[in-house]
Amino acid sequence: MNIANAQGAIDIPTDAPAWRSIVGIRGEVTLLLDIDSEAFLIDSNSFNLFVRSGSLNGWFRSTPNQYAQVNSHWDAVTTPYSVPTGRWLTLGFMHDGLGTMELYADGDLVARRTGTYHPVNPPGPPGVCIGNSLSGGTPAAGRIDEVKIWRRNPRFMMEEFFERPMDDQTADCWRRFTSEVEDALRRHPECQVPLTELIQETVTGVLHSAANRGSETWKRLQTAAQQYRELWHSGDIDGDAMVSVFVKLFGWLEAVGINPSTDPNVLRITRSDCLRIILAEVKPPDCDRQMIAMYRKIADALGLYDDASLNTHGANP
Known part of the structure; x- marks a missing residue:
């Protein structure tokens, strides 16, 4: 695509369902700029x-009103990066929806800014403009060969969940449970979007609380998450190693003033009327004995409940 003025740009509508929830986003543009001037590649x-x-x-x-920017001069990871003209290159960007923004040039990381950020908004009715600003006044004079944009995978958590090794009976148990939840949500459409958003806001809120406690807390949270994933993927979810991950993490969080069992972000979802309605209509996945053992051991170690039996709908740590 040759771009010399506003007529060279491409407008992409964003009314498809995939654009309605972004959270985190990554993109790249392969292009050649003819002149060194202000240029919008994606707007x-x-x-x-x-x-x-x-x-x-x-x-x-x-949302709420927050604007964040990463710049290859101010936020350079080594030396400030300037965009060259007269040759083909691929420029990229990333916002993880939580605490990191990055810029790339030909696959190399050139800039990074970290902080406490909210998820990226969906683009809305104006759509996405390639090769110019939405107003049409800042064309990227040159040529654009390819544009790629990815949102964060909305099925990531579910796909990760089923990465755990499990026998056919346990897998069938969870397929039944997820199918019953989907059926219940269809019976209560007024809960589907609010509950999805509440879960997302709860996870983001907890992570923001940790990020606000400083780099050491954030580092420990990331380490715990990686250890959890490794144990989950190996199938070793009900052993001492998994209990240790939670005990160490909860101990640190409480030391810096975060009590996960009373955190306002967590209480919002545990007290949700929609969650109560949906769970009342599905049979708990108590056929997954290994997960029940994991919950029981972690809860016992943290002193989260006294009842010797586990109610899968109400006693998850």
Whole structure:
């Protein structure tokens, strides 16, 4: 695509379901710029990639009102990076929806900014403009060969869950449970979007609480998450190693003023009327004995409940 003025740009509508929930986003543009001038490579009302004064910039909008930007001069990982003209290259950006924004040039990381960020908003009715700003006044003079944009995988948690080794009976148990939850949500459409958003907000809120306690707390949370994933993928979920991951993490969080069992973000979902309605209509997955053992051992170690029996609907740690 040759771009010399506003007529060279491409407008992409964003009314498809995939655009309605972004959270985290990544994109890249393969292009050749003819002149060193301000140029919008990708523009929307929630994220954009542009060149200004030679620097590459990623800009993002979130709700509540938050604007975040990463710049290849101000936030360079080594030396400041300036976008060259007259040759083909691939420029990229990333916002993980939580605490990191990055910029790339030909696959190399050139800039990073970290902080406490909210999930990226969906772009909305104006859509996404390729090769110019939405207003049409800042064309990327040159040629664009390819544009790729990815959102964070909305099925990531479910796919990770089923990565755990399990026998056919346990897998069937969880397929039945998820099918019953989907059926219950169809019977209560008023709960489907609010409950999905509440779960997302709860996870994000807990992570933000940890990030706000400083880099050491964030590092420990990331380490615990990696250890959890390794144990989960290996199938060793009900052993001492998994209990140790939770005990160490909860101990640290409480030391910095975060009590997961009374955290406002967690209480919002445990007290949700929609969650209560949906769970009342499905049979708990108590056929997964290994997971029940995991919950019981972790809860016992943390002193989260006294009852010797586990209610899968109400006693998850």
